[in-house]
């Protein structure tokens with residue numbers, strides 16, 4: 246019995262012990278939580294300073310060619326860049342089955358660097374692409390191929406570049422018929438004024454003509470008015486009056502005498518026809 250009581254007594258203390266134990270654990274957690282260092286704030290990555298790579302100076306030693314797609318202008322193609330290790334030529338070939346075909350132009354090259362070399366070409370009208378090829382000169386300064394001026398090779402490959410011709414068909418297409426520009430001939434007409442008519446009474450010109458009338462009164466003072474063209478002149482006998490205007494509008498325009506000159510004055514008129 247006593248033994249049992251002892252155990253019972255122990256058991257009575259056990260909850261208290263557990264309580265202390267839990268309290269201890271909690272306080273350890275609390276202390277450790279409080280003493281914990283704050284999480285380090287992630288810092289923004291430092292911008293790395295990019296130092297530019299030193300510019301590479303390409304020292305060219307091998308023949309090369311660069312040509313861009315282009316329009317043929319004034320029968321010229323332009324080869325953008327060329328490098329030759331001795332004097333030679335750039336030769337423009339047609340393309341036949343994807344390979345260099347007929348030669349349609351060539352230009353002389355100095356050794357070293359050549360840029361924007363013009364090559365006069367012919368018979369390119371139906372081509373969509375051409376080939377620019379390097380040739381060495383055999384030393385006589387004249388392009389001869391087939392002959393001694395052989396294609397330039399690097400590693401057994403001919404130095405060439407194919408390039409596209411832009412809009413060649415357009416420039417070589419049907420001839421564009423432009424609307425005829427108004428002709429601007431100078432039409433000079435000698436006229437006389439007399440009681441009661443102008444001679445000639447009808448003047449016909451083309452639209453755009455610069456008209457010059459040399460009008461002479463052969464009797465009394467008359468006038469000459471062509472109001473649509475801003476013309477109004479007094480015609481003194483014995484003197485030639487020059488009237489100039491541009492017939493810039495199609496139509497029929499009456500000119501008439503503006504100075505009372507007698508009985509038939511009101512009928513003294515004529516007509517300008519602009520066609």
Ligand SMILES: [Cu+2]
Nearest residue numbers: 502504506510
């Ligand atoms: Cu009159």
